[in-house]
Amino acid sequence: MSVASSLRRYAASRFLNVHASPKSFRNRSAVAIRLQHVAPPPLNSSNGKAACTPALKPGISDDTYFPPNENILFWRHFVTPQRPTETAARLRRHVDHVFYTSRKNPSSILYWLHAFARLAFFNNVFSSLGHTFLAMRLYDAPLSTRLLAFPINHADELLHVFKQDYDNIRTGTYNMPWDVSLTHRQSSPFFILRQILALAAEAPRVLSKTVEKESSNSNWLHSKLFPHYYSQTFHHQTDGWLSSSSADVYEVSTESLFRGTQDAMQRTVLKAISLFVQSYHRNQSKLTMLDLGAGTGRFSTFVRDNWPHAHYILADLSPFYLQKARENMSYWQRKRASSHLGPGSVRFMQANAEDLPLEKGSVDILYAVYLFHELPPHARQKVVLEAARILRPGGLFIIADSVQFGDRLHRDSALGNFERLNEPWFSSFIELDLGKLVCKDGMFTPYVKEVASMTKMLSFRRLGV
Structure with missing residues (x-):
């Protein structure tokens, strides 16, 4: 019997028995999913393609600034199961956890339905459009093994991302994602069809350029506002960041690459903001937050849904992505107007992250999500200096x-392969000591770190009086 068939039978049995025998359920070992205790590899092992020497691995160097906690150690030593029996055992624990949380808190049912729907949808999009072949080039393993094992054994890791996200919701760290509503447009078959058709038109071009290892640094739009490196067609996207069609397909393409977990991984940023606001800024109407490199602005809708009375600035170089961000924020306002709109505000700013048209000390919280790996080394340093300039003393700087x-x-041996997606500065980023970059001039002090699968979040507080 296959792993998938076994799990379907097991899930069905859990559904039938969960109310019949609550005592036996409580006694099961899977009331909560525990850490997978796996011995770490020797630190003197280069592990294949890992170009960074062990002593210089930035994930380890982070320990100097952020004492490793359970979350950091869990993901550092996490290993994808390889044997079908191990995969089945881990996924059964996830099934038990979902039934337990749903029984204890019925409101969680909507979250888990949403999570499983995302996994199913984006996994099918990923496979049907040929992204599976692309994924094979992003991981080091025999191709035949990956083709057979990728969809099911990686479900353990993906479900851990959602479990971590839900635990933050359950403990009140941040709100239930506003897009879990069944009335959200992403539940509409027509919206889904438009997304699939847009990605279907773009995917063959991206895949062919990736396989042929093409590199393009030309774009149709030129402006003195754009730094030279911005002319790259990042990710082999048609027009790079400089078209409405690129902005329209960005969300579905990146979520497909991460099998539907991108939103949940990015919400690690909310944890840092929540801790900061609770500790220092309970009056959110006096908060100004800056989304640097806002892109489509989707992530900022989750931030604003948690702190609707704050004031927001969404900054990006692309006018096309800013237009998409405006649409996403307007949609949030229409859906949440009855309970979430207040004295807060939002404005959009076309600006270079290295030179922002903002006053010194005018921002309380600055978050940059998936920005730094797109920047060349000299630009990263300038962005840190600019963050120090515009943040108020005690303000929060977040890099996700x-x-x-x-x-x-x-996963170290595979990280460098993302450069094949026309990420020219990715290899320098994964070797970069971010703590040293941000803290070296004495302008920032470390705050909190969180990891979720393929995303890390580092936060720092601005020093000064």
Whole structure:
């Protein structure tokens, strides 16, 4: 019997028995999913393609600034199961956890329905459009093994991301995602069809350029506002960041790459903001938050849904992505107007992250999500200096981006392969000591770190009086 068939039978039995024998259920070992205790590989092992020497692995160097906690250690030593029996055992624990939380808190049912729907949808999009072949080039393993094992054994990791996200919701760290509503447009068959058709038109071009290892640094639009590196057609997207069609397909393409977990991984940023606001800024109407490199603005709708009375600035170089961000924020306002609109505000700013048209000390919280790996080294330093300039003393600076060498020891050998997606500065990013970059001039002090699968979040507080 296959792993998938076994799990379907098991899930059905849990559904039939969960109310009949609550005592036996409570006694099961899977009331909560526990850490997978796996011995870490020797730190003197280069692990294949890992170009960074162990002593310099930034994920390990982070420990100097952020004492490793359970979350950091869990993801550092996480290993994808390889044997079908191990895969089935882990997924059964996830099934038990979902039934337990749903029984204890019925409101969680909507979250888990949403999570499983995302996994099913984006996994099918990923496979049907040929992204599976692309994924094979992003991981080191025999191709035949990956083709057979990728969909099911990686479900354990994906479900851990959702469990971590739900635990933050359950403990009140941040709100239930506003898009879990069945009335959200992403539940509409017509919206889904438009997304699939847009991605279907774009995917063959991206895949062919990736396989042929093409590199393009030309774009149709030129402006003195754009730094030279912005002319890259990042990710082999048609027009790079400089078209409405690129903005329309961005969300579905990146979510497909991460099998529907991107939103949940990005919400690690909300944890840092929540801790900061609870500790220092309970009056959110006096808060100004800046989304630097806002892109489509989708993530900022989750931030604003948690702190609707704050004031927001969404900054990006692309006018096309800012237009998409405006649409996403307007949609949030229409859906949440009855309970969430207040004295807060939002404005959109076309600006270079290295030189922002903002006053010194005018921002309380600055978050940059998936920005730093797109920047060349000299630009990263300028962005840090600009963040120090515009943040008020005590303000919060958050960087959420790809994990680096040392954050996922058993993925180190594969990280460098993301550069094939026309990410020209990705290899320098995964070797970069972010803590040293941000703190070296004495302008910032470390705050909190969180990891979720392929995303890490580092936060820092601005020093000064």
